[in-house]
Amino acid sequence: MRVLILGNGAREHALTWKFSKSKRISALFVAPGNAGTGEIATNLPDVRPTSAEEVIQACRTYRVDLVFIGPEDPLASGIVDALQKEKIPVIGPPAKSAQLEASKAFAKSFMVRNRIPTAEHRTFTSYPELERFLLSTPKRVVLKKSGLAAGKGVLESADQKELLQFARRTLQEDQLVVEEFLDGFETSIFVLCDGSSYQILPPCMDYKKAYDGNQGPNTGGMGSICPVPSVTTSLMNRIQTEVIKPTIEGLDKEGLTYKGVLYLGLMITNEGPKVLEYNVRFGDPETQVLLPLLSIDMGNLAEAIVTGSLHQLPFNSAEKTAVGVVIAAPGYPGTYPKGLPVELDIPKGSDGTLIFHAATQRDPKGNLQTNGGRCFTVVGIGKDIFEASVRAYDVVPRVRFDGAWYRKDIGKLLPHPI
Ligand code: AMP
Ligand code: GLY
Numbered sequence: 001m002r003v004l005i006l007g008n009g010a011r012e013h014a015l016t017w018k019f020s021k022s023k024r025i026s027a028l029f030v031a032p033g034n035a036g037t038g039e040i041a042t043n044l045p046d047v048r049p050t051s052a053e054e055v056i057q058a059c060r061t062y063r064v065d066l067v068f069i070g071p072e073d074p075l076a077s078g079i080v081d082a083l084q085k086e087k088i089p090v091i092g093p094p095a096k097s098a099q100l101e102a103s104k105a106f107a108k109s110f111m112v113r114n115r116i117p118t119a120e121h122r123t124f125t126s127y128p129e130l131e132r133f134l135l136s137t138p139k140r141v142v143l144k145k146s147g148l149a150a151g152k153g154v155l156e157s158a159d160q161k162e163l164l165q166f167a168r169r170t171l172q173e174d175q176l177v178v179e180e181f182l183d184g185f186e187t188s189i190f191v192l193c194d195g196s197s198y199q200i201l202p203p204c205m206d207y208k209k210a211y212d213g214n215q216g217p218n219t220g221g222m223g224s225i226c227p228v229p230s231v232t233t234s235l236m237n238r239i240q241t242e243v244i245k246p247t248i249e250g251l252d253k254e255g256l257t258y259k260g261v262l263y264l265g266l267m268i269t270n271e272g273p274k275v276l277e278y279n280v281r282f283g284d285p286e287t288q289v290l291l292p293l294l295s296i297d298m299g300n301l302a303e304a305i306v307t308g309s310l311h312q313l314p315f316n317s318a319e320k321t322a323v324g325v326v327i328a329a330p331g332y333p334g335t336y337p338k339g340l341p342v343e344l345d346i347p348k349g350s351d352g353t354l355i356f357h358a359a360t361q362r363d364p365k366g367n368l369q370t371n372g373g374r375c376f377t378v379v380g381i382g383k384d385i386f387e388a389s390v391r392a393y394d395v396v397p398r399v400r401f402d403g404a405w406y407r408k409d410i411g412k413l414l415p416h417p418i
Helices: 010-020 052-061 072-076 079-085 095-102 104-113 127-136 160-171 233-253 286-293 298-307 385-398
Strands: 002-007 027-032 066-069 121-124 141-145 154-156 176-180 185-194 198-200 209-211 215-218 223-226 259-269 272-279 321-328 353-357 360-362 368-370 374-382
Touching (some): 010 027, 010 353, 027 052, 072 095, 104 121, 160 176, 185 298, 198 233, 259 298
Antiparallel strands (some): 141 154, 321 374
């Protein structure tokens, strides 16, 4: 099987790594890829994932049998529809289903229509109407830009002036969803869908805030764990019956079913699990901790999704735990320099650890340098969360570049079960 992966983050490095271990793979390409994927696959740096023309051309040139799409932008712009028209097997939703992620207004009405537990909400298109609402509501609220925003379109604040400023700015370009603020802890649930059946993967948690103690601004994710100790078997059962089942049935009823990954961002509240958001792809940095725990051949898994035979694959529950620590450039999630020289001082055969590159590249002499905000995810794998976290943090300081920083509490700061 000749596989092309679209994207260039640590999620795509983890996907590439998992595919590279498959017995089914004869050639592996990543477009555009990063310095890490370049070590285990062929990078196609000139192929833009959002250009259907360039991706289809690459599939023809490299005789690709299957395309796996990492990030949301190409999905929202219809890359799957374009590939399907060319009869190229692909894992990911068509644009119609990708609206579940690309439009929070669409996702919220889907949840209401299908009675899926979620925060109460209203969608606004006009500022004066929204201002009247915000000034009169006694409730604490969260504001969300409806469209894609790379994790930066949500404001949780008790400061009314800040809320109004954010709302005015957002409404100039998009709809705004206002939600009641939910208390609880978050978990990310990934569901593989093959068009007729589905498979739920072990629960993950993403540490979204920039700084230790869950302080500071939201980021794309500064760390992750899998599985999550506070997501017990009985809570997983509730998530399945109260959230996943009605979601899958709703997708079916509304003609939105697809072959790919459904990601449910949940808040576990006192009243039970509620959906904060849907995404239609794997998460970053969750993928980096999830895939190493799946004892399944990625080629077989991809084939099962495409052919609709997921139910025939054996899925064992994860016996180990993985902790992933993101190493970021100075200034992230604000502005940051690129091109910082990187030194990786990692002894060969480091047991129980993996390093996934995110924004990295090689300079013309072949030296490794940074190329963005989130630069690496270091993953530790162990028999429990303590061992996994110790293993990750043993290696983190060995990834060196000027101003490199990371959270110190990934896998240590854990939510209390509800
Ligand atoms: P979203 O893109 O909708 O997942 O929102 C991004 C982040 O904002 C979430 O992961 C939560 O940390 C926070 N958030 C979103 N909606 C709510 C809510 N209704 N109540 C509390 N926090 C929220
Ligand atoms: N982990 C958050 C995301 O992938 O959107």
